[in-house]
Amino acid sequence: KAGVTQTPRYLIKTRGQQVTLSCSPISGHRSVSWYQQTPGQGLQFLFEYFSETQRNKGNFPGRFSGRQFSNSRSEMNVSTLELGDSALYLCASSLGRAVTDTQYFGPGTRLTVL
Amino acid sequence: DAKTTQPPSMDCAEGRAANLPCNHSTISGNEYVYWYRQIHSQGPQYIIHGLKNNETNEMASLIITEDRKSSTLILPHATLRDTAVYYCIVESLRSSNTGKLIFGQGTTLQVKP
Numbered sequence: 001k002a003g004v005t006q007t008p009r010y011l012i013k014t015r016g017q018q019v020t021l022s023c024s025p026i027s028g029h030r031s032v033s034w035y036q037q038t039p040g041q042g043l044q045f046l047f048e049y050f051s052e053t054q055r056n057k058g059n060f061p062g063r064f065s066g067r068q069f070s071n072s073r074s075e076m077n078v079s080t081l082e083l084g085d086s087a088l089y090l091c092a093s094s095l096g097r098a099v100t101d102t103q104y105f106g107p108g109t110r111l112t113v114l
Numbered sequence: 115d116a117k118t119t120q121p122p123s124m125d126c127a128e129g130r131a132a133n134l135p136c137n138h139s140t141i142s143g144n145e146y147v148y149w150y151r152q153i154h155s156q157g158p159q160y161i162i163h164g165l166k167n168n169e170t171n172e173m174a175s176l177i178i179t180e181d182r183k184s185s186t187l188i189l190p191h192a193t194l195r196d197t198a199v200y201y202c203i204v205e206s207l208r209s210s211n212t213g214k215l216i217f218g219q220g221t222t223l224q225v226k227p
Contacts, residue, residue, distance in 0.1 A: 004157070015193075033213040043158070048213025056212050090157050093217075099211050100146055105157030 002027065004093050004106035012112045018079040021109045025072050025092035030094025031055075032074035033103060037088040043072050046082060050096045078111075086113045118202045120221045126196075128227050132189040136202030139183040147178060148204050148215070149187045151198040158217075159199065161187065192225045199223075 013019050022095045025032050027046045033056075034046040045058040049068035072093075078085055088110050092103035119137040120206040124166045126132040128205075140148065146165050162169055162176045175188040189196055201220040205211060 026217070031213050035215075035217075043215075043217035045214045045216065049208075050213070054212050056210065058214070083172060088155065092157075092213075094213065100163070100205060102160050103165070103215060104160060104215070107157050108155075110155075 004091060004104055006089075006106040006109050007092055007106065008109060010110045010112075012114060013081050014114050015081055017081050019081060019111060020075060021076045021089055021091075023074045023076070023092030023093075023106060025036075025074070025085070025091075026104055029093035029095055029104075030072050031094045031101070032068060032072065033092045034074070035090045036085060037091070037108070038078070038084075040093070041061050043090070046047060046052075081113045083113050084112065087111060118204055118218050120200070120202050120218060123222045125224050125226055126192045128194060128225055129191055131195040132192040132196065132223055132225070133182065134187040134189075134200050134202075134221050134223065135186070137184045138202070138204050139203055141182050142206070143218065144206060145166065147175065147176065147185050148180075148203040148205055149174070150201045150203065150217075151196075151214075152220070153195075154202070161200075163205075171211075192223075194225050194227065197223060197225045 033048040037043045038090045048056040066076045089107045090108045092105045094101040094103045148163040149161040152158045178185045199220040
């Protein structure tokens with residue numbers, strides 16, 4: 001079974017631009033969670049989508065948004081990029097039926113903001 | 115959510131067992147203990163989880179103390195490829211926790227030849 005895939009793997013943007021990252025979950029998984037990882041803050045939860053609805057949200061500004069499509073693929077958008085948004089963005093998928101369903105992570109998208 | 119405490123770093127000789135401790139003294143009855151690891155710049159990898167009983171799978175064993183206030187992840191025969199940051203996570207069954215894992219700083223395990 002194919003794992004979680006994320007595209008693109010690397011991205012360079014400049015301040016003020018916007019960016020869209022994509023995540024394809026494991027087949028059959030309906031939940032997709034997004035995380036940001038930086039050297040200073042570590043791994044932080046952004047939001048979770050299940051059946052095209054945002055079900056949970058972390059403490060990030062409204063510049064960070066996401067959506068999920070009917071095939072469970074998810075996109076994350078960051079508008080008006082700031083230098084501090086440089087990070088590894090990870091998505092994880094799970095069955096989403098129970099809180100304790102195991103999350104499986106993708107390889108991440110490395111975003112650099114110049 | 116219960117807070118976890120892990121040593122920042124540990125060393126282990128290749129071929130020996132690696133025992134990674136985690137303290138979660140404020141854990142409540144409905145909280146599971148999860149372990150993930152992250153090899154440099156890759157996505158975290160699920161290892162194992164448990165509630166009360168000890169658990170074993172093809173990757174590792176999880177030993178949870180009877181009072182559930184601490185646990186130990188055991189990699190029985192560590193290899194150089196096990197060098198990674200290991201995260202111990204306590205996850206609540208609260209519906210507000212769906213899809214949300216709270217990562218601490220983890221333990222950097224260095225396996226040496």
